[in-house]
Amino acid sequence: MSNLLRGVNLYLIGMMGVGKTTVGRLLAQELGYGFIDTDDVIVKAAGKSINDIFTDEGETGFRQLESDVLAQVCAYTKLTIATGGGIVLRQENWSYLHHGLIVWLDCSVETIFNRLLEDTTRPLLQDSNPESKLRSLLQQRQPLYSQADLHITITQEQTPEQIVATILAAIPSVLKTQDVQHQN
Numbered sequence: 001m002s003n004l005l006r007g008v009n010l011y012l013i014g015m016m017g018v019g020k021t022t023v024g025r026l027l028a029q030e031l032g033y034g035f036i037d038t039d040d041v042i043v044k045a046a047g048k049s050i051n052d053i054f055t056d057e058g059e060t061g062f063r064q065l066e067s068d069v070l071a072q073v074c075a076y077t078k079l080t081i082a083t084g085g086g087i088v089l090r091q092e093n094w095s096y097l098h099h100g101l102i103v104w105l106d107c108s109v110e111t112i113f114n115r116l117l118e119d120t121t122r123p124l125l126q127d128s129n130p131e132s133k134l135r136s137l138l139q140q141r142q143p144l145y146s147q148a149d150l151h152i153t154i155t156q157e158q159t160p161e162q163i164v165a166t167i168l169a170a171i172p173s174v175l176k177t178q179d180v181q182h183q184n
């Protein structure tokens with residue numbers, strides 16, 4: 001599989017909890033690519049948790065760190081990059097994302113809500129009504145996520161391995177479109 005993308009980076013975007021980190025790690029193995037998670041890089045660089053970054057520097061401070069990390073990461077090749085759920089919010093980030101192939105992982109709010117019920121590491125979900133917060137975030141972000149090259153809809157039952165197989169099977173169709181575009 002290592003030749004499938006010819007070294008072009010693959011960016012996973014989508015709502016928090018959809019599985020970008022989980023799927024991205026496996027996908028990188030299948031592609032023979034390195035794996036990077038922008039949230040992890042931010043936490044290491046800042047020396048504190050995402051919750052603490054939001055508390056100390058606000059969402060604006062976090063988004064700046066996120067853009068800085070993305071700008072650095074996109075200088076490399078042969079990477080699968082799991083992004084944070086809000087990476088799509090800043091327009092400048094799109095110029096970095098478009099260096100690679102962008103895959104939107106999409107699933108229902110119910111699935112995300114069930115997965116993150118006990119999880120306190122997503123500051124934007126520390127809300128009196130996290131399910132409604134998820135719905136409004138998705139409504140706001142859907143037009144942005146839909147700018148991805150590939151839209152992969154996943155069901156609650158699909159395993160990470162099955163999702164990886166679905167993505168790998170869909171990649172050639174997108175590459176063909178891009179090749180055709182280059183010829184025109």
Ligand SMILES: Nc1ncnc2c1ncn2[C@@H]1O[C@H](COP(=O)(O)OP(=O)(O)OP(=O)(O)O)[C@@H](O)[C@H]1O
Binds near residue numbers: 016160163
């Ligand atoms: N296909 C799956 N089936 C069952 N559980 C899953 C699946 N994918 C991810 N999970 C679980 O859902 C939770 C969230 O997954 P993950 O951290 O990969 O999401 P994410 O998209 O990276 O979220 P964030 O944007 O917050 O980083 C984790 O507990 C993970 O184990």
Ligand SMILES: O=C(O)C1=C[C@@H](O)[C@@H](O)[C@H](O)C1
Binds near residue numbers: 083087121122124
């Ligand atoms: O959806 C979001 O805005 C976020 C998702 C996570 O990946 C983290 O980047 C952070 O919790 C913010």
Ligand SMILES: [Mg+2]
Binds near residue numbers: 021022082
């Ligand atoms: Mg993640």
